[in-house]
Amino acid sequence: MTRLFARKNRGFTLIELMIVVAIIGILAAIAIPNFIKFQARSKQGEAKANLKAWFTTERAFLQEKDRYEEDIKIIGYAPERGNRYAYYFGTNITTCEKRDVAGIDGTQTSAFCIEVDTAKFGTGAQKLPTPAKATTLTFAGGGADPKGPGISGVCPGCNIDAYAAGNIDNETTGFDSWYISTKDATAAAKCGNADEKVAVAGTPWLSYNDVDCDS
Template sequence: MTRLFARKNRGFTLIELMIVVAIIGILAAIAIPNFIKFQARSKQGEAKANLKAWFTTQRAFLQEKDRYESDIKIVGYAPERGNRYAYYFSSSPTFEIRGAAGISALTSATAITVDTGKFNGARTNPPYKPITLGFAAGGGDDPAKPGRSATCPGCNIDAYAAGNVDNEATGYDTWYIATKDATGTAVCGNGDEAMAVAGTPYLNYNDVDCDSP
């Protein structure tokens, strides 16, 4: 009876504890990267939504003025505050600065900074990865990567969004959108999607999967 009682109350052996720790470690190694990717996809939703809204605004402006316009103050594009990404609509950007003091009062702007009022310490103008896609023949002039082609009517325009979605400063998530179809290969991280369809946000550089300086 005494032996049975003692057997029921014995503790775990060192080997048993090591096996449990090893199992937990394996599960963590599998779960953590998947969680980071899931979290990043959630953050990327902002860039996709804002670029799509910008495209819609440009199309409406084209219907009225027969041209596109890089200046967001002229076209009336104003995404909500709290943006994690910076947005570029010209290769020579004039930034609408967003921070703790509010939004800079400008009459002209061709880019938007990260909102450091929400993301304190974030880089205000993270660099985008330039697109390597080539534009199809026809359909008007090629956009300026980013910005509007020179001659309208027949011009096109494109834009970038760049932001940090994995809290590492070794690369920035880059999305691209244009009013003209483009084909080729993304810089990194877009899988088998070989075409940037006009009006559809295109992942040119995946911050989570790529992470090169």
Template sequence: MLKKLQKGFTLIELMIVVAIIGILAAIAIPNFIKFQARSKQSEAKANTKAIFTAQKAFFQEKDRFSSLTGEVGFEPERNNRYAYYLGNGGSLEDRATSTIVNAATFTGINVDIFKYGVGTQGATMVTSPCTCTGGAAGCNVPGIDPPPSPAFNAGAVGNIDADSTVDVWTISSGSRVFTVTASCTADANNPSGEPANDQNDVNL
């Protein structure tokens, strides 16, 4: 009786399979990285909206807005990848250790570098690449306009993909109109209370 020969894969067939896997990986991996980065942006969206809500609630009681995180009651959960700014050039809550020291003078919250090790931001928010009109003075610069025309801007900055570009978000009590350019990724019309992605780290 003749034995049946077992047929295996030829070298060419194996090379074709490896090439196909390589092509699929080249397409899928960058898309996965972008998807992962976009999921991290949800933190900035949620927390800038929380700033807006806290400011509005504070205004109902005090008839003014505040650039102090403790005064308006903005204290996001730890593990934050973004730094948050209610004012510009003040001092940020330090999250470099396991214990947070609260102070009445904080105008923002720094990145939780106790968790991530890197990513700390300066007390002055990085300059947005956008120009716009509306909102408080400066339009996309964190700060407060006092009565009789009270308004506020707030912002968030974080590095979500470990490159040199940062992700920049702003929000305002007033509606704003942005001049959209290659470096400014915000939508042209930005309603009051809607976070604007001034500089999208996912695409830049």
């Protein structure tokens, strides 16, 4: 009876513990990278939503004024704070909406780009990361071909496009880059988007996928 009682209360052997630890290690090696990628992909929703909202605002402005406008202060475009991405709407990248302190400067009358919100993500975040543009963009349809970002041609036969770029995986090898235009284009992405070859007008298009390209 004493022997049986002693055997029932013995602990795990070292080999059993090593097997459990090895299994946990294997599961972690599989799960953690997938979780990081899933987390990064969820952050991409910001760029898609903000670029789509900008496109809608530009279309409304076109209906009213018969032209597009690069200056977001004129069209009344103001995305929410806390943005991980920088946004480019024209060739002027010296006149940007700064987001490095609490509140937005209400006296600023012009802005052609929006900086990353370093007030939230810290001064170490790059304010204006350079977007990785598509290797080729072959446009189809009427009006001038966008040269990006900004207005191309003379309205009403003009078009306008914009870019977004942000660091969403904490690496500095490349920046997650998005493109949107008022004109359709067939495109060749630099990385991570080989299955989506058409940048449809009004639809945000991923030209460099920071989740897959340099992770």
